[in-house]
Amino acid sequence: MDGNSLGALPIAARERLEHVVKAEWGKGLIKSWNDAGWIALNERVGAKIAPLVGAHPKEVVLADSTSVNLFKTVATAAVLNAGRKKIISEAGNFPTDLYMMEGLTAFMKGDLELKVTARDDILEALDEDTAVLLLTHVHYVSGAMFDMAAVTKTAHEKGVLVVWDLSHSAGAVTLALSEAGADFAVGCGYKYLNGGPGAPAFIYAAERHHGAMAQPLSGWFGHKCPFDFVDTFEPKDGIARMTTGTTPVLAASALESALSVFDGLDMETVRTKSVALTDLFIALCEKDLGAYGFTVVPCGDDARGSHVSLMHDEGYAIMAALIDHGVIGDFRAPNNLRFGFTPLYMSFVDVWDAVETLHRIMKKKIWDHAKYKERNAVT
């Protein structure tokens, strides 16, 4: 129940990597850039992610890490909205979103500034000096999910461009970037997309921005003719100008094959199961665990993404005991136990077993043993 930084290993990804390493790298060598299609990987994988996020295939491209892509998209949006100074984001957003904005604004010394606002005050904070609104679609702790279309509409009415971080959404909930009129988005290739540990990330940019968008990390893979080796940068047409350095072929290939598990799947169906899984988990927790001091982190008026966090003062020790008993969740300081529900491969039996194990740990006070109370690094 914790695929955060990797996802489960798809058989297709394992087999593909073996082929890429032994045949394409080992034997095809440099010729594989053309012969094995490495040169088109960024765009090909982007096009494969597009239907999962409700975008046109030419609006998504694989590139770098989520963090780097946050810098690229927000900087690009800020330049498109030049004259406005503020970047607004949510207090308690996923840390790297805020950290990247700190770096971006510090580097711009006064030309841009970051304003971090409580969730309930975000829409009111948007004003005529706001260039970009950066939001994580599904909150990484509470699971609360913004209404993308409504938020985007309000932002646009105030002339604000919106960048969505889909890291905790893509592959688990229905997304409709185009329909919502979203400007930019980023997301990771791991977690619900199962691309493996530290898989490359993706960028979405609405087609209407392609012509004017100029990003600061203008590397040679975003150049119109990279193999002409000219001194002056000329961006590729379309979404590919958001790429930067040489494609990470091994990781990109693993992700491409991992995505094939979504082939022919309807995201509405995936989402229906996701809701059923989280609802069952919450219902079982309320039935069995009420006496042990757990509280479900609420989503407020928002819908829920595909994970549930429970608060408990002894959260660290409880999660350590749970992991030791085969239920891998995630502890987030100070007191959150987070459980992810990947609709593609989790069963209702898994949910039932998890709550039963947690129940046993609480009833027998297993978590109270010294070994679980000692703090180690938990990722």
Add this chain to the structure above:
Amino acid sequence: MDGNSLGALPIAARERLEHVVKAEWGKGLIKSWNDAGWIALNERVGAKIAPLVGAHPKEVVLADSTSVNLFKTVATAAVLNAGRKKIISEAGNFPTDLYMMEGLTAFMKGDLELKVTARDDILEALDEDTAVLLLTHVHYVSGAMFDMAAVTKTAHEKGVLVVWDLSHSAGAVTLALSEAGADFAVGCGYKYLNGGPGAPAFIYAAERHHGAMAQPLSGWFGHKCPFDFVDTFEPKDGIARMTTGTTPVLAASALESALSVFDGLDMETVRTKSVALTDLFIALCEKDLGAYGFTVVPCGDDARGSHVSLMHDEGYAIMAALIDHGVIGDFRAPNNLRFGFTPLYMSFVDVWDAVETLHRIMKKKIWDHAKYKERNAVT
């Protein structure tokens, strides 16, 4: 003779990847961040690259792509040298170095500007308004190699910080970053380091800069306590603050194992063979190919790195024919045929065979067939 974007496949890298995928990802899952040491990969691989570039193990870290790292190091150096506006680089430098600087300076709108200067005029161009000098240590076409210590000394005398791109140097020539007093450096994990197609890159920063350096791409992997999930960025101590997003575990693991072929090797010995290989190639070319209109791209007064470029008006067709006859070199418009000599796995017989094949192609005018004269994408 063209390992540019990958390097040959080391057996150790192949075996390691298989283990990482099947055991660490497939079975260990999220626990592998601690149990398999993924969390320390960036620093561990950096420390393994350090002796190859003449740096202290704590001065090198794995991160992102070379392009992204160019942005990070030059921006960091520019901030350290605030008040000065110019970034100077070489005309005809490897394109992504210049492209990244275009993006960086355009984004800074007037606070920083890029000046691209002919090789011979670089040192004279450094003045009291120059913040950073960005140079590729071994030129990607000519192979000409800067005297790192001398250039760094001159730059420092003028108060200029130097960023070296070692992509065409690391693993093939002797490097002494610390001894030369170098400030920052970047380089790719592929080419002579054999990390595989699009392998992650590295950053070097001299220890004396660690305390003050603040880079703009301040992502969560560069945070002092990333798993405390606080809203405010606080950089890690030391070189690790130059990292940004989640470690690309598959690619980083492959590179770590690939680097083991350098274990116990003395770079002076590697360099001696590199020089012997390029010298033999040039001597054979002059002996056998003089009549066919080839010219060796000269290095001027500089030493030569580990590759040789030949100029020929029919370079494209000749390289296509060569590749077809089993000698893989590299064509760079408009008329360069580039041959790389990886001292670790190339033999003198390989050099001999390559020139003999080229000789045969010229003598029999094989390159003049229509199929070789038709232009396709060549990477």
